[in-house]
Amino acid sequence: MQKVLEVGNTKAKPGEIAKGSLGSVELADGSKATIPLINVNGIQDGPIFAVITGVHGTEVSGVAALLRLIKNIDPNSMRGALLGIPGANPLALRNGTYVAHDRINLSGPWYLSPIEREKASVTMRMVSYINEVLERADYVIDVHGNPLPAIGFVITNMELCKNEKVREKTKRMVEAIGLTIVDWSYPTPRGIFDTCLEHGKATAALELPGNFYAWDEITDIGVRGLMNIMKVIGMLDGQLEKQDVKVLKGDFKFYGWLHAQRGGLMFVKKEPGEKIEKGETAIEIVNLYGDLVQEVKMPINGYCWSFTPGGGGVGITHAVSEGHRLAYVFTEASELGEETRYVEKPF
Numbered sequence: 001m002q003k004v005l006e007v008g009n010t011k012a013k014p015g016e017i018a019k020g021s022l023g024s025v026e027l028a029d030g031s032k033a034t035i036p037l038i039n040v041n042g043i044q045d046g047p048i049f050a051v052i053t054g055v056h057g058t059e060v061s062g063v064a065a066l067l068r069l070i071k072n073i074d075p076n077s078m079r080g081a082l083l084g085i086p087g088a089n090p091l092a093l094r095n096g097t098y099v100a101h102d103r104i105n106l107s108g109p110w111y112l113s114p115i116e117r118e119k120a121s122v123t124m125r126m127v128s129y130i131n132e133v134l135e136r137a138d139y140v141i142d143v144h145g146n147p148l149p150a151i152g153f154v155i156t157n158m159e160l161c162k163n164e165k166v167r168e169k170t171k172r173m174v175e176a177i178g179l180t181i182v183d184w185s186y187p188t189p190r191g192i193f194d195t196c197l198e199h200g201k202a203t204a205a206l207e208l209p210g211n212f213y214a215w216d217e218i219t220d221i222g223v224r225g226l227m228n229i230m231k232v233i234g235m236l237d238g239q240l241e242k243q244d245v246k247v248l249k250g251d252f253k254f255y256g257w258l259h260a261q262r263g264g265l266m267f268v269k270k271e272p273g274e275k276i277e278k279g280e281t282a283i284e285i286v287n288l289y290g291d292l293v294q295e296v297k298m299p300i301n302g303y304c305w306s307f308t309p310g311g312g313g314v315g316i317t318h319a320v321s322e323g324h325r326l327a328y329v330f331t332e333a334s335e336l337g338e339e340t341r342y343v344e345k346p347f
Helices: 061-072 090-094 114-117 122-136 165-176 192-198 214-232
Strands: 005-007 011-014 017-028 030-040 044-053 079-086 139-145 155-158 180-183 200-208 252-259 264-268 281-286 290-299 324-330
Touching: 005 030, 030 061, 030 090, 030 122, 044 061, 044 122, 044 200, 044 214, 044 290, 061 139, 061 200, 061 214, 079 122, 079 192, 090 122, 090 264, 114 122, 114 180, 122 192, 139 165, 139 192, 139 214, 155 165, 165 200, 165 214, 192 200, 264 290, 281 324
Parallel strands: 044 079, 044 139, 139 200, 155 180, 180 252
Antiparallel strands: 005 011, 011 017, 017 030, 030 079, 155 200, 252 324, 264 281, 281 290
């Protein structure tokens, strides 16, 4: 029989949903930014599944997916518990910005010691509250989004799995989501999902094709993927539901970014998820006089999951400056040599 579950200031009996918070940080005017928590406790024993959303304030589609998921499940028919954070970065969310005013990326690092917390920025103090959920969880999904057009996909870091058991649990979980899987391996943790993997928790990052919006067609992808996870790890009964989007199959690895060498407007010549041959033009940059100033060519046979000025989901328009990241590139593992194994830190 499932027990009462207390997390943050929530206390959920078996079969109950409790809403509260993990903690808050105080701002200059005395107001507080509170990290919300929804504690859904099933009636039978089972795993604890944590869903983190809104790490970046411009990525609200994941928040919408989590809220819809919770409306769609009955804790009286559920095993284990779902711990949902609908807006991990309230400071960025309230301003519609990627990061908070201290310009620290909430994606990492994680697991601060008490001494580190006393010297940490406001964002990293929020991290220390979120850690309570991560430490209680058996499975973790960190939900993000990319500006449209983009494909839906899942990021893993299999190299940082603590052991083979964690690797197998993670593989089973991400395959259940039903989207394209890209392994973004790096030898040291840089964010939520790879830090959790190193600590022995099956974890991945779910990237929705659309960040700014709570449209049904975007939200549905997230809900379907999260419910599939809950089914495959034994929390819910039922068959896995197939995603109604383009899904690429292969042993995919993150490669790097396409960069602008000139400034102007970027005109995308390929579709997200379209196979692009090495040397093909993926993007054209045209200056404000209408002259073509750069053809951005693919450095390897591969794909782009989105065409995002600025990189990291920060960009808004297709007006770009020299040095801008223009698109994410991933490829089949067989295309990579050892020298390109670690292209750049993931966050």
